[in-house]
Amino acid sequence: MRISVIGCGYLGAVHASAMAELGHEVVGIDVDERKIAQLGQAQPPFFEPGLPEILASGVASGRLRFSTDIADAADAEVHFLAVGTPQQAGRPTADLRFVDAAFEALLPHLADDALIVGKSTVPVGTAARLAGRLAEAAAHARLAWNPEFLREGYAVKDTLEPDRFVYGVESADAASTLDDVYRRAIDAGTPRIVTDFATAELVKVAANAFLATKISFINAMSEIADATGADVTALADALGHDARIGRRFLNAGVGFGGGCLPKDIRAFAARADELGVGASVAFLKEVDEINLRQRQRVVDLAVATLGGSVFRKRIAVLGVTFKPESDDVRDSPALDVAVHLKGLGADVIATDPAGVENARGRHPQLTYTTSLDEALAGADLVVLVTEWRQYRALDPAAVAVQVAAPRIIDGRNVLDPVAWRAAGWEYHGLGRP
Numbered sequence: 001m002r003i004s005v006i007g008c009g010y011l012g013a014v015h016a017s018a019m020a021e022l023g024h025e026v027v028g029i030d031v032d033e034r035k036i037a038q039l040g041q042a043q044p045p046f047f048e049p050g051l052p053e054i055l056a057s058g059v060a061s062g063r064l065r066f067s068t069d070i071a072d073a074a075d076a077e078v079h080f081l082a083v084g085t086p087q088q089a090g091r092p093t094a095d096l097r098f099v100d101a102a103f104e105a106l107l108p109h110l111a112d113d114a115l116i117v118g119k120s121t122v123p124v125g126t127a128a129r130l131a132g133r134l135a136e137a138a139a140h141a142r143l144a145w146n147p148e149f150l151r152e153g154y155a156v157k158d159t160l161e162p163d164r165f166v167y168g169v170e171s172a173d174a175a176s177t178l179d180d181v182y183r184r185a186i187d188a189g190t191p192r193i194v195t196d197f198a199t200a201e202l203v204k205v206a207a208n209a210f211l212a213t214k215i216s217f218i219n220a221m222s223e224i225a226d227a228t229g230a231d232v233t234a235l236a237d238a239l240g241h242d243a244r245i246g247r248r249f250l251n252a253g254v255g256f257g258g259g260c261l262p263k264d265i266r267a268f269a270a271r272a273d274e275l276g277v278g279a280s281v282a283f284l285k286e287v288d289e290i291n292l293r294q295r296q297r298v299v300d301l302a303v304a305t306l307g308g309s310v311f312r313k314r315i316a317v318l319g320v321t322f323k324p325e326s327d328d329v330r331d332s333p334a335l336d337v338a339v340h341l342k343g344l345g346a347d348v349i350a351t352d353p354a355g356v357e358n359a360r361g362r363h364p365q366l367t368y369t370t371s372l373d374e375a376l377a378g379a380d381l382v383v384l385v386t387e388w389r390q391y392r393a394l395d396p397a398a399v400a401v402q403v404a405a406p407r408i409i410d411g412r413n414v415l416d417p418v419a420w421r422a423a424g425w426e427y428h429g430l431g432r433p
């Protein structure tokens, strides 16, 4: 099929490449000229495992091309909208400017029977509003909302082999067009839920709200564990054995960040307020507060570990991205902690295998290195805040001879306290005795 993907960021670049991998003829459109130039040369503009390979094979096959001109999308049968829906500055609500602009720009170029498919995460009611506009401007075209559930770091696999598809549609033929797009996974038996616009939009924000709530729940338990001498990791293991609860997303630590979970729960709560049902999801504000408290807890722990002040103390911050296997530093708890410590006068040196360049773009006042050894050298305190594989695998005896003082805060509860203490370290986790 002929497909366009409008917006080629973390979601759209992967979606476009994956659609070409499935054999479709794809054009990726973005207003960012630099991104389009890179993608056109098969260079991913961000770090995502597996993307370089499918991008390169798509471009080489001629099935995948990129353009800044929306007119190049004109002959597509299906147009995916994958532009950003960030949080509005100073407000909890979603900024729909990019969705509206991309939608309006596309209207004059729609072929007969074209299907526009929203992928961006939007407040409930957006699809119905856009469908109204479509009926006025291009009555022959159709709209569907098909939210995306991929995780960064696993984006290619999640796109090609998702857990489920959700189609918000107004007609059976829109669902059957989407089945044709995703034929390989549909034939392999991937479950699909065909529903209305509002339900499809809500599934997406409800899923992220549930995941965020699960993380904040375990972080709240870690605060209780700290007050009682209990161990939150053993607690999570024990809870996780109950299949109704499950062990995944029960890792206590510095909390959730990224370009989605934080802004999505805020936008969801704000939209519920607008609809007059704010009380139903008021708990999401608490989920957000618990989450932000974790960052402060790590900073407070650093201050306490260094005897009441971090001023002029050398602190090695391991990790700046919001999670491993990503270079994304949007709303990163790790970077927040580094910035806060620097603000308290610490001599912070931050390192990360993939995120240093993006972090420097946002917070140039911090000192960065891509060398883990350089970060550790002479440190008065090590703070692990993103659980990259190479940090989890650190040898406490070897690191002890690099630092000035063997003190570590494990902000992700991924190290073995027994082994670190046995090697002479003062070890602190969150909610671990």
Ligand SMILES: NC(=O)C1=CN([C@@H]2O[C@H](COP(=O)(O)OP(=O)(O)OC[C@H]3O[C@@H](n4cnc5c(N)ncnc54)[C@H](O)[C@@H]3O)[C@@H](O)[C@H]2O)C=CC1
Pocket (backbone or CB within 6 Å): 006, 007, 008, 009, 010, 011, 012, 029, 030, 031, 032, 035, 082, 083, 084, 085, 098, 101, 102, 105, 119, 120, 121, 122, 148, 149, 150, 151, 152, 259, 260
């Ligand atoms: N990043 C992720 O893992 C996931 C993101 N989402 C949702 O997908 C949407 C996109 O997110 P990301 O890809 O992370 O954002 P992003 O910021 O990485 O990418 C958005 C892209 O849209 C482009 N853009 C903006 N206005 C445009 C226009 N008028 N025409 C064409 N391109 C335009 C921007 O230049 C940018 O490249 C958001 O709604 C997000 O919540 C959903 C699931 C996963």
Ligand SMILES: O=C(O)[C@H]1O[C@H](OP(=O)(O)OP(=O)(O)OC[C@H]2O[C@@H](n3ccc(=O)[nH]c3=O)[C@H](O)[C@@H]2O)[C@H](O)[C@@H](O)[C@@H]1O
Pocket (backbone or CB within 6 Å): 121, 148, 149, 150, 151, 152, 153, 208, 211, 215, 248, 249, 250, 251, 252, 253, 254, 255, 256, 257, 258, 259, 260, 261, 322, 323
């Ligand atoms: O809407 C989105 O954009 C996406 O948001 C999340 O995906 P992602 O942000 O890539 O990352 P996650 O793996 O969900 O992690 C989010 C944050 O939670 C943190 N986390 C995760 C799990 C856990 O147990 N504890 C914890 O603190 C991670 O460190 C990270 O900061 C969802 O998992 C995806 O399904 C969704 O599509």
